[in-house]
Amino acid sequence: MAKWFQADGPGYEHMDEQGIVDLVSAEEEEDICDEEDADETTEDATKRAQCPVSHAEAMRMFDQCLTWLRFQPEATVSNTSTLVELRELAAEKRQSSRKQSKIDSFFSRF
Numbered sequence: 381m382a383k384w385f386q387a388d389g390p391g392y393e394h395m396d397e398q399g400i401v402d403l404v405s406a407e408e409e410e411d412i413c414d415e416e417d418a419d420e421t422t423e424d425a426t427k428r429a430q431c432p433v434s435h436a437e438a439m440r441m442f443d444q445c446l447t448w449l450r451f452q453p454e455a456t457v458s459n460t461s462t463l464v465e466l467r468e469l470a471a472e473k474r475q476s477s478r479k480q481s482k483i484d485s486f487f488s489r490f
Contacts, residue, residue, distance in 0.1 A: 400443060435474035442467035 433441075446463050449455045 400447060435470050435477060438470040439467055439474060442470060 442463055446460070446467070449459060449463060
């Protein structure tokens, strides 16, 4: 089991179940705000309409799979690496689809 944790490399933290729940809860709240503020191109909107799973939801599912895999004695470094790579892909796509707020939008709240 120790080898499996060491194989992840830097940048990957190992959370307990409560940490995962807290992370997912925070991301759900953030996603609600992001969906309201998102400025997607027509092509992005079309692709998103075709895929019933959001990038954030995919990240959560990969996190759950990684948690499940952690408790499987048959798990290999290759299995884990593949799931981590797919989770990172979902994270990159989620980040690239976010819109940067304009500075004047902060002043319109007052």
